[in-house]
Amino acid sequence: MFELQDAFARKFHYLRLSVTDVCNFKCQYCLPDGYRPDGRKSFLTLDEIRRLTRVFAAMGTNKVRITGGEPSLRKDFTAIIETVAATPGIRKVAMTTNGYRMARQVADWRRAGLSAINVSVDSLDPRMFHQITGENRFQEVMAGIDAAFAAGFEQVKVNTVLMRGLNDGELGRFLGWIKDNPIQLRFIELMQTGEMDELFSRHHVRGALIKEQLLRAGWQQKVRAHxxxxxxxxxxxxxxxxxGLIMPYAKDFCASCNRLRVSSLGKLHLCLFGDYGVELRDLLAEDGQHAALQLRLREALADKKATHFLHQGQTGMTPHLASIGG
Structure with a gap:
């Protein structure tokens, strides 16, 4: 029986699992001053990840996305992929990465069980890429995408955060890039977070404007899978x-929500912009807590709200996107 369902009949087949909040990029919309350690943190261990994933899978989750920070900074990242992919019931293991280690390691990730990959590329102009990300690594990231195809990935998803006055004039260049390449280019509408109010007001671009342009040019919308x-x-x-367009300010954006988030410190987040996290880690320390963890997840889901409150300027407890994996 499927058990991960909230009071609004939404079913949660998809877990976004953060394994670190550390990142080595300095993206303007996330960590413009770079990663700032907040004391010594103990991120979820491999055994804790195994226990957590098994419980989610037993309750109906079939897709896990491994996120960060930058998840590949973990020395045991390939082992994490193997652990998640080996979980009965998990049919798809994805990751989101800034791409800087892909050229060297993506083939290993593929062999470990990674089935889908999202890479952040905020500009096809190397200088603008450097300006937005704080890192002069454009060529490395592009080489990593080539390596992903060589490793057997049939499609690579590329995430681009739209920013007025920076990369919003690159639509034509991006379209030229994907004309003959199996890339799903995902334009992500800039989201307001606790530390980014001024940047949001300066650079926010409505994703609906891009949608209108695409429809006028003959693009057609696909039906979403569960x-x-x-x-x-x-x-x-x-x-x-x-x-792909990710438009969190669009009407009814939350109606199709199918994903839950667990932070690298073991807290369940019902929404990227929620006001609190639910502690799970005390139930992950040893085997034998399966039933208790299921109960806590069911109780938490009963409290999930119908929608976020971004339209009212309420960004919840999220200081920046790296904190719980975006």
């Missing part, structure tokens, strides 16, 4: 690639 993420995906007969 365990897909929040993107509205569009295809065009003249393009090998696809376009």
């Amino acid at each position: 365990n897909d993420g929040p993107a509205e995906v569009f295809w065009h007969p003249d393009y090998v690639g696809e376009i």
Whole structure:
């Protein structure tokens, strides 16, 4: 029986699991001053990840996305992929990465069981890429995407955060890139977080504007699968690639919510912009807590709200996107 369901009949087949909040990039919309350690943190161990994933899978989750920070900074990252992929019931293991280690390691990740990959590429202009990310690594990231295809990935998803006055004029360049390449280019609307109010007001671009342009140019919307993420995906007969739009300010964005988040410190977050996290880690320290963990998840889901409150300027407890994996 499927058990991860809230009071609004939404079912949660998809877990976003953060394994670290450390990142080595300095993206303007997330960590513009770089990662700032807040004391010594003990991130979820491999055994804790195994126990957590097994309980989620037993309750109906079939997709896990491993996130950070930058998840590949963990020395045991390949082992994490193997652990999650070996969990009975988990059919898809994805990751989100800044791409800087892909060229060297993506083949190992593929062999470990990784089935889908999202790479952040905020500009196809190396200088603008450097300006937005704080790192001059454009060529390394692009080489990593090539390596992913060589390793056997049939499609790579590329995440681009839209920012007015920076990369919002690159739509034509991005479309040219995906015309003959099996890339799903995902434009993500800039989201307001606790530390980014001024940047949001200066650079926010409505994703609906891009959607209008795509529809006028003959792009057509695809039907979402039950365990897909929040993107509205569009295809065009003249393009090998696809376009995805993630628009958290769109009407009814939360109606199709199908994902839960667990932070790298073992807290359940019912919403990226929620006001609190639910502690799970005390039930992950040893085997034998399966039933207690299931009960805590069911009780937490009964409290999940119908929607976020971004439209009212309420960003919840999230200081920046790296803190719970975006």
